[in-house]
Amino acid sequence: MTPKLNFYDPERRPWPHSRLERTSIVGHTTPRSVRLWFRVSSPGNYVLAVSREPLPTYGRPLVVAENDRYQLRAIASDRCEQVPTVAIAAVEMTPTTDLTGVVDLDRLEPDTLYYYGLFHPHRDRPWELPEDEPLTFRTFPETATEICFGIYSCHMPYDNRELVNIHMWDAFYRELNNANARLVLGTGDQVYVDGTPELSIWHWLRKVQDHNPSREQMVEWYRDIYRGYWGIPEVQRIFRGFPNYMMWDDHEIVDGWGSYTRDELAGVLDVSWKLRDRERHLRLAHQMFDAAKQVYHEYQHSHNPPTDDAENRFDYEFDCAFCSFFVLDMRGNHDFNRKEWGALGVQQWQRVQQWLDSHYQSDSRALFIISPVPIVHLYSFFINNIDLTLMGYQDDQRDHWEHRSNWDERNCLLDKLFEFSQETGKPVVFLSGDVHIGAAFTLSHDRFPEAKIYQLTSSGITYAELTPFGRWLLEQLVPERGTLGDRQGNPPYHFRKLAICRQNNFGIVRAIVREDGEVAIVYDLYGNDPNSPKETQKIRIEFDRLS
Template sequence: MRDLQQPDNYETLKAKINSAAIVGHTTDTTTKIWVRAFRQGKWTLIVSTTKLPESAYDLSGKDLGQMKAHNSDIVFLEERDITRTTDQTMTFEVSGLTPDTRYYYYLASDDPDLALERKVELGGDHQYWFRTLAKNPQSLLFGFYSCHDPFSVKPNNEGAWDKFYDVLNERQADFVIGGGDQVYCDTNHASQIQDVWVWLKNNKNALLAKYRKANGSLDEPPIIEYFTKLYRTYYRIYWQFEHLRYVYRRFPQYMIWDDHEIMDGWGSLTEDERKAKLANFFQNDDENANYALVMLMFKAAAQAYLEYQHAHNPDSMIINGDPGASHWDYNFDQGAYGFYMLDVRGHHDCEQPDGQRLLGADQFERFESWINSASIKKKKAIFICSPVPVVHWKESAVNTFDFGGQKDDFMDEWGHKTNHAERNKILELLLARSHENDIPIVILSGDVHCASAFGITHTQTYPGARLFNVTSSAISRSPAPGIATAAMQKSAPIDGFDGGRFEQMFRFAGENNFAVINADCRDGELQLSATLYWAKPGSESVTQKVIRLGT
């Protein structure tokens, strides 16, 4: 039996972020700012309307607590104890801000226990700043991306992140949505980075030997702590790429997970198939122990996701230690527009009853209540993030090749026959809301490593509906080859949804891509469009396609 390595020594040869910042949920008067500090200790976040002068942040013998009194431009200064408990991460909530205003922020410390020569860890170059939204904005412009895996290509590179940053700056984006797979914890050895599930399969016996109690049960808290350290490592590795960090520190981020933050195909594998993930040939495996480890890994993945992604999202009900009971879906408003981020992983279970497998019954009820609320009926447009597209691949292929290594990928799809009941309920809700209130609705998706746009219609029952699904993937993952367009859904009736029809508007594969959504209402009439951008890594040019989404 191999020795169990210390989790802090996992992937020691890869570069990792030490200190970093993310601007999270931002309104006209508030923001969330997430930070990671390279050491635990007392750290202070400072927010100012102007760049702080050198004389302010070199401290000159003063402590940070005195700074606000001597700098009237400082609007927020708060010290927090940042510890290893959350991997030295912390989210600050800032309020009382002014609409449509630029703010600079700084992470600093005068903790004597840290004995830092450089007191300002982040922001000393004045490149850490954000802008609050306008009060009740009637126009919005935001970015969308998915599937960040720079280790899936050789040489490793950041894909289209540099182009994404440039476009966001040039077009003065309000915020960015990360539509899933912001990290890949289950990549492969060809990528020269460890698959956490292969690691567990190879090391589970050493793990069980250390953490199994005398009565045969598992000592769960230290196992979860061990696994959580492994998952955190992926975030620190995957998020150390330069232009990704530029986007995260500058533009407000809204994130939702997909399967690769947990396990490839999470939710589309049966209990027996999850057990088999850890099974070794010629060993007398304990299947119950295998399954217990799988579910403890899910708890660890959820904890790392909470620390690195969900902590800076809008608030939702999170129950520590119980991801299955937590609400990972959330919604937010930006002026005349409503947003809902669907969670297709936290409650995804292919063994649940028909109509409850992707979202679960409780999440569907929350979503139904939201989209039928009086405030949402008054919006100019509605945007829904479903990390897995409602329509992308040909449904005939999805329901024919759902076996072997492709089974979980196709069973993830809304178009798979096992998910038709749930898909149909969602489509009925969206088509009815769009038709009855004359509101365009756009579903934003990732997951599939290529791009597409579809209209979804039901002219007999909902003739006034304007429903679209725009997919952009992948920003840095190795893209599907150009020939993949042949497998994409064409304009056709919707299988299993009588009277419904998919209208293909655009399809593309072969290069990294991202999207910018523009809701322009400057002249009083809404003009809604999605622009898909694609480029080869390292190229000087970027290609774009504007897709009009109706008015």
Template sequence: MGACSSHELEGLEKKLTSLPTPSEFEGAKVRLSHLVMIGDVTPSTAKVWVKVPISGKWELKLQTKPFNIDDSQLQDERMIFVKYLEAEVSLTFCFECDDLKENTTYFYSVSLQGATNVALNSDKSCHFCTAKSNYDSISVAFFSCHDPFSGNNDFEPGAWHSMSKLADDLDLIIGGGDQIYLDSNEPGITDFWVFLRDNQNLFYDQFVDSKGSFREHDFRIYMVQIIRQYYLIYWNDQNMSHIFGRVPSYMIWNDHEIMDGWGSLTLKEKVEVLKLPSLKTGGIPIEDESLLANMVEISFQACAQVYNEFQHCRNPTAKKYLPIQDNPTGFAWDYSYNRGSQYQFYTLDMRGNHDCTAASDRLLGRGQHERMLQWLDTSITKETEAIFITSPVPFVHWSSIVELSVHFMKSLKDDLMDAWSHPSNHVERDKILAAFFYISNLYSIPIVILSGDVHCVSAYTLTDKKKFPNARIINITSSAITRKPCAAQATNAFHAKGYMKTRENDGKGVSRLTNIHCEQNFAKSGVNNFAVVKAERKSISCTFHWVEKSRGKLKQSTVKF
């Protein structure tokens, strides 16, 4: 996506009158100054993402021994990657390191070239391991829903400390969505959309000229800068820094990186978010709905740009440099990767092309369905031991009682339409599950679906003994790692067990039972948590880790499938 120059940013800040500058926005909150995150690794490559504190020419150095020992003999094998960083890319960059050795520990140092006293990471804990070509087993940590404020002014550490202790035991980490909350509960931190709504007269004065023309470019530059502040505030956590600087991580966005219910709202409903019940700052609210719609769309483009800067650029991509257009509509955010031929991974994007008004394929879009089916056909072989699918929203979690609640709680409309279980998504859900069951049955391998979103914990086994007797699908949901969880009593509203229902005529017809049976294996709510899934050949187990709020104790429970 097109980045704005530092001169444009400086010029824009000089023009700002009543709106806060990026540094003034949530000025009391402490920002992340620097961070290193290990992204996608293969047996010969690694992505190393950095956030640096100041502009300049920065070096990433890799070597196979720690930096704080006599390394005179390592000069020939030390690898150095250099990038000049300016504020135009929020002082972030993803180094792409080639020609690495398989299954090798690399120690790293990030330093400002020519300034020996400006080094971000160079101690013994700063290292990662490249992937192997073959795996007998694998250990995967999964988390979602990182909102350390959740209505409070204090930073809630959640379960990060517990996860950070497991760094040496994990092969990789998956972030299943909502790694930040633009629409966090106030007063803990400003809601991005409330900020835009309550100050829309100031935005109008700032970005609409005397002829009534909307200065879209300047508006987008400002939105990008504000959204970056959320990442810098949300990711300012020592335990997060420790584990992401050690273990390769893969991430996908969900709605809260954009707007609550994004994709399950019509354009009219998105515009309604910006309509004012009252004005905090005085003036006349914007009545031009086309202008409000444009503000929403450009804000989405800004969200996508910053998501790419902080998260997606570390994911596997088909090309070395990701060619993202200024308008992200239609862009393929889904991706695949592997650990050897034994363990195959696919990450679904449920927001980038989610459109509840589409005629079909409303959650994923037709293109993503076709890519995934092709991947299943070409990547899964007789050597595959297990498949891992990241689906930010679970296939099975809430009971049908929750689905009926929309009739008396209209505010749940978008949350329910986000779900695979919503009648409007049944055709799409049934199609993708049919593909999963077919592949699982064909190779007699488990498919593990990892999900977040719902602020609770659950695990289900899905079987279809009639059509696919050798198939086994497991849906594990872990949410939230720091976000205020649902009440403990929410487990009463979970899907217990029984056959999955589908509604005919694209969700408008009669409801009938399918052949898919859902068995509940685990259920918990009211706790911050994460999950560690272990695969040993075709055997799958999951250990749920959580923090008991009342006592602050760390607890865990293991489920074998």
């Protein structure tokens, strides 16, 4: 009898909370358009309604055309209410994409609040969303003098099977609203497919690998992870209320993906009492990567700005008023075994150059580069000279831009950015996660004394694995100032640490056009207060006021 290979089992392996059934995500937004993502509870043909007025989500909805405009009528036994809509769209939800789908809306007005809802016209209880609170989104402004947004990474809120640190999502939501944030950036590890042993699909694969699980079964495992990690109401509230831009990192695939040798990757599926079957293990690992890529597209990338699937591209760019963003894919093309361009790949690097060149004469005043792994983090000596292979941390060292295998690629990127900032006067800001510490740095180089290059890191919002000693140790490995590692004879890049937070954290970034026309960058780093559970402490760094 063939055993069941389902990862999720409601009796033997239940999640410690309800799994995601239905929700929405506000995705890529412009002044006149929005991309909305949905997951629904059952297959079918749904209708999306969008209005400037709150939607009457009771009774039976009916869409009627009046004077070339659509009206939504909500009909119940005791009342009938009608609202004008600005958009009505049909969307079919099927199991092919795990009951997820996106709807693109255009011809909207800039800087305008809209209400939205989803219903199934042929059900007894038609309204799928919203379930309780109204659902809204706001389009981007065409012009502004201040843009504010949130950054976070490393959502892993499980201590064994206990759910912890969820108050950080509540605090994040509160501060986003207080700051009138325009968007939210998830800079990697929005889920952990290999978090705790009980909730790791790679632990599960090791157990069932002899039964040759299919790619389709692996896809279901990854979907189970997303439905678990995103089943938390506090997470969904941010996804539903702000434009969300996301990029994957290793834990959406497996810890250290792209930073292993082939033997090390095969070893991820080793069990101690069996001889390694290298080629079979590599085949299984790459099947898992293909499954991870499909599900990442379903749950995350599908609501980002569209990219060409034929190019196998996940990096992307977008604008919000005077700010421009380029989101790097540090995993889809990452291969430590490739001798050149092992982190980004040649084609992605060419797109970065084209994007940067286009902003020499553009109206953008500040550039942000989302690099899931930060440019500056630990001591170069520790990254490059301490062998942690026996502890299984060699992949973490190779992940870093500071690892010598990435120096040449990193230098190409920094050279281009420093030259750009020197010539234009525009600040360039790296936004990162990954490292389980929040931090802020300035970078400098003797050849580009007027360049304004910054590194802002937020990690992780709910990560629960580090002990207080582990957090303290990580903090000691982050230098106050120094130079980046480099080839002999190359003039080095310098850095200076401005702030660090070793607690769970998230960040609020402000870009402000001052009266003199210069752009100031302000970073508020909110960390969990170790002395007051469920409270946060704020560190503010104002880059235009640095001496």
